[in-house]
Amino acid sequence: MECTARQITAEPAPGEDCAPTLAALLREGVSRLTEAGIQNARQEAVWILEFALGATRLALQLDGRRTVRQKESQRARELFARRAAREPLQYILGTQEFCGLEFQVGPGALIPRPETELLVEELTRAFCSASAPIIADIGTGSGCIAVALAHALPHASIYATDRSQAALRIARQNAARHELGDRVIFLAGDLFEPLRRIDLEGRLEAVVSNPPYIPEGELAGLQPEVGAFEPRLALAGGEDGLTIHRRLLKDALEFLKPGGRLVLEVGQGQAGRLCRIAVTRGGYGLARVIQDSAGIERVVCLTRKK
Numbered sequence: 001m002e003c004t005a006r007q008i009t010a011e012p013a014p015g016e017d018c019a020p021t022l023a024a025l026l027r028e029g030v031s032r033l034t035e036a037g038i039q040n041a042r043q044e045a046v047w048i049l050e051f052a053l054g055a056t057r058l059a060l061q062l063d064g065r066r067t068v069r070q071k072e073s074q075r076a077r078e079l080f081a082r083r084a085a086r087e088p089l090q091y092i093l094g095t096q097e098f099c100g101l102e103f104q105v106g107p108g109a110l111i112p113r114p115e116t117e118l119l120v121e122e123l124t125r126a127f128c129s130a131s132a133p134i135i136a137d138i139g140t141g142s143g144c145i146a147v148a149l150a151h152a153l154p155h156a157s158i159y160a161t162d163r164s165q166a167a168l169r170i171a172r173q174n175a176a177r178h179e180l181g182d183r184v185i186f187l188a189g190d191l192f193e194p195l196r197r198i199d200l201e202g203r204l205e206a207v208v209s210n211p212p213y214i215p216e217g218e219l220a221g222l223q224p225e226v227g228a229f230e231p232r233l234a235l236a237g238g239e240d241g242l243t244i245h246r247r248l249l250k251d252a253l254e255f256l257k258p259g260g261r262l263v264l265e266v267g268q269g270q271a272g273r274l275c276r277i278a279v280t281r282g283g284y285g286l287a288r289v290i291q292d293s294a295g296i297e298r299v300v301c302l303t304r305k306k
């Protein structure tokens with residue numbers, strides 16, 4: 001017999017054997033997430049149940065009267081509670097798709113965003129017929145850009161740096177997961193500093209980066225999933241959001257070959273300012289600015305002057 005709604009939502013007493021049905025557990029999850037202000041509560045509750053129980057969506061629809069073992073329902077309830085506390089769904093499920101590849105994600109690294117795929121697409125177009133380009137991904141996080149580039153460009157060598165050891169652990173696992181560990185070299189350190197140690201000055205065809213770009217004053221207003229869970233080192237871009245971009249503009253000149261490309265992601269309203277900084281600094285020609293699917297100028301593409 002199905003438990004009543006009151007029995008399902010209440011903490012089961014020790015030794016009480018009240019197994020909820022799949023349908024009841026789904027209802028419980030939807031109401032928990034709705035109360036927590038999650039927009040897409042039903043869809044997310046389904047994903048969490050699929051993950052927690054190994055159940056398919058079809059089973060959730062057709063087999064709703066099946067009772068769920070206590071250990072499994074407890075696991076599902078723990079995951080509902082984490083999501084209700086606004087932990088990102090991707091950290092709970094442990095993966096995120098990027099450029100058609102599945103990436104492991106965790107609290108040590110930023111969750112890859114769809115707009116970042118534009119950087120990979122730009123460089124894939126530029127180098128699809130190049131013989132053996134050497135590309136650096138600065139601030140690699142989960143390794144999504146570096147691994148997706150290595151996957152799309154079978155003759156490329158990618159060097160990827162990050163200051164965060166936790167992010168690099170995740171990035172290395174992602175390269176291994178896609179069997180690209182031999183062509184993506186991960187190095188710990190500040191921006192280009194690890195590349196200096198291996199004498200890559202003047203040898204790069206391209207530098208790509210999605211640096212932290214949230215202005216200091218906007219950090220406190222971020223939605224809880226981002227501000228309270230994703231690493232601050234991956235978000236905080238200094239007073240105007242472009243502190244790291246300015247350093248990249250300066251250092252990339254030393255590492256790019258003449259004619260080499262610098263491809264940078266920016267936040268909303270930052271592209272024009274970054275282009276002006278690049279022109280004032282000198283050494284670069286502006287190739288183009290790419291908009292994301294929301295019409296926001298998201299990627300600034302520059303070339304190192306010959």
Ligand SMILES: C[S@@+](CC[C@H](N)C(=O)[O-])C[C@H]1O[C@@H](n2cnc3c(N)ncnc32)[C@H](O)[C@@H]1O
Binds near residue numbers: 141161162167
């Ligand atoms: C916005 S996240 C981007 C991560 C990943 N590339 C992506 O697109 O999902 C920025 C990354 O830069 C790293 N980072 C921040 N400051 C850095 C620095 N000075 N040197 C190296 N990496 C840095 C952070 O640890 C973080 O992983």
